[in-house]
Amino acid sequence: MLSKPKRRLDAWTVVTAACTLFFLLFLVYPISRIFIQSVHTAETGFTLAYFRKFFSKPYYTNALLNSFKVTLCVTVLAALVGTPMAYILRTVQIKGKAVLEILIIISMLSPPFIGAYSWVLLLGRSGPITWFINNVLHITFDGIYGFGGILLVFTMQLYPLIYMYISGALKNMDDSLNEASESLGCVGLSRIFKVVLPLILPTLLSGCLLVFMRALADFGTPMLIGEGYRVMPVLIFNEFISEMGGNDSFAAALSVIMVIITTVLFLAQRYISGKKSFSMSATHPMSAKKATGVKNVAAHVFVYLVVGISILPQLTVAFTSFKNTSGRLFVDGYSLNSYREAFGKMGTSIVNTFVYSIAAIVLVVILGTLIAYITVRRRSKVTGALDTLTMMPYIIPGSVMGISLLMAFNKQPLMLMGTAAILIVAYVIRRLPYTIRSSSAILAQISPSVEEASISLGASHMKTFVRVTAPMMAPGVVSGAIMSWMTIISELSASVLLYVNTTKTLTIAVYTEIVRGNYGVAAALSVILTLSTVVVLLIFFRVSGNREISM
């Protein structure tokens, strides 16, 4: 008598089906809509006209070139700033390190366009520094706009990503590697280049990729500080949003071009990193040592300078928020007018921000943990496909995500346009890849026999997950979730396309107020935004007793 192994229909099969469905509906369907729209119109059927239009006019191709130019420069600069920052803070004792680290995180978490706006305040045509340069140094300087401005904002905004990645990698590097190389006569800079750099190279590459993706996709910064400097996200936004002459299909074609570029980059990075990755774990992590003399001074100056510049926008914004206002204009003196108006006008946007971001983060955590579980523990063709699918949002720029959701859900029965749901979906989809990756890594550390022990003791699969696996994953997942929460509340690229007046969030409110020239209110709102982030971060540090947060 032969008993066939039966595939039981258990709770996990249902979970797999539900998650797959979620992604099919909110990712595959919208993205395929965009792909179809880019080569198909109702009147003419299949057409490559939009792509031809793009590649035939320098007006458009220049935007692509500009995007590349600025993004490449930003990536290199961010790596050049972020890597030494991480190395110095890991190996040299720096005074006030704890505060510096928080400042770095804050400067990373505030939406880039706020940085852009503050730099305009400082270094724009009527900024105090510009005035100083022109009238005191007598150098003709027309304010930091265009390429230079974008570069400055992005670099200061994105080097913290490299910093966090490298800092994490250095933490896993055993000091004995340093000692070994030292004992072999390799010290100082030559050690850094021969031992440290090669080991962190894969991490550096994935950090660079992330910076590249962010810089390429960001829409707010070039919009505010770019002036005439056209880049792709701005092009897409204008094509899609503008009432006259805008063209959805052309916007779709632009989106497809962006996605193809990011996909190629993503695959290239994967290929390179896959060939050069090392697994490291440190029993004796490197410790920060006291430096002396020139080295000590140089280290302090560098770190303080970088942190100082990157936190300057926040200070500017805070200062601006307390300036006295009369209507839209600043007048002499200081007052809380901006805050009064911010709370009065934007009360709902504050509530919206918290409600949506918390709803999104709860979904992200639940979905992320479940998907990590089925892809790690329940390997099959289906879960493998789901795994690949969940990585897709990583390479889809926010504005493309926004457009695709709008195109897909703008009519019955799938009418989500103008609802809070569409914003939450956008947040969830955009953030899930990160949570899934980190949850999978955490899960991989947990021996399957712990779950088997639970099952052998009579617990069902679901009960095992709830009582045993999930609690064991929780600390890691929560620290990732905090990070996700902070990125969600500063999301602009997708939400700026998806919001309506009633679903405005703080970040969108800041943006729209800046665009309207309501600088006081914008500043007050962004201070509120930053403070909320800081409070959450501090609570998290206190609760977890841990100062490391992961991407």
Added chain:
Amino acid sequence: MSVSISFQNIVKKYGDNTIIPNLSLKIRDGEFFTLLGPSGCGKTTLLRMIIGFNSIEGGQISFDDSVVNDVPPSKRNIGMVFQNYAIFPHMTVGENVAFGLKNRKVPKAEIQQRVDEILKVVRIDNLKDRLPQNMSGGQQQRVALARAIVIHPQVLLMDEPLSNLDAKLRVEMRDAIRDIQHRVGITTVYVTHDQEEALAISDRIGVMNGGVLQHVGTPQNIYQRPANIFVSTFIGHSNILDLHLADRDGKRGVLFDGGHFVPMDNLTDRASGNQQVKVSIRPEEFIVSTDGEGLEGEVVDSIFLGLHTHSYIRLLNGTVVETVSESRINTLLPAGTKVRLQVKAEKINVFTADGNTNLVQGVVNDAV
């Protein structure tokens, strides 16, 4: 309430790869049964089939008379002790042990009482409210054992439960497990590749190789009358010599090179004529002397190990055999010494030339 476990023509495949081709076995009620074999022979695979974590590609497994092939693991009422202990790190020792009872909806008061009781049995009642972090290997092992036993399982499974412990603790825990198993009287299947552990702890041992049970029997029988040459070399150490059977003075026996004849009166009927055989002689089955009768040889090296001294001796045909004898005062045979080897005829084993069959009477192999 423990049960017997029967395997009938069990087949296990991973894809096209057959790990267990066809295995039948009956493990008795209350027995301490050990699966022993080299790495990769399928011990863990078989164990996980009993609990249901591995699918069964053919045949059936029954507890007493009921087939369990399609019973999910959580319903099989089996206690399992894992190699890495698999203690739930976020629960205290008490909560770990109570976990299975809670799943069985045992009343609160009874849970408390049974947890306390079992923690006393495994002697960690003082750790009840501690988290498992920073507990020693031996303590974690006891938690794992208590957690598995407290549910009164029908069967207790242990997969190399002691392999992460140091040598001294291993012996201590081994005795503790044996002792607890006897007291609870539960059918136990134990996996190890440590033969000494297997010999010390088991009622019966199943020696596996390549997914096939080679010999199932008591520790003594497996050691003294191994069913085939694999078992004889895997358990303990054996010198294997290619020799011939012969008849001398109406007696059958083994003829060594150089004409030395060892008569044997316990050969089976299958040992006939002057067929070629493999003779397996354990080091302690040689008697070494410097004079008198026996196989001629010359000492290559001697190693003093305290209680025993091992000597390596080159026979006339060049083969080197290992012998062991109780150490004597001040006399370590130096290399080059000419010696004579006697063989304890009643102890040695004679196998067919292919090594598959023991030609000596007394093999009790429940595997066939």
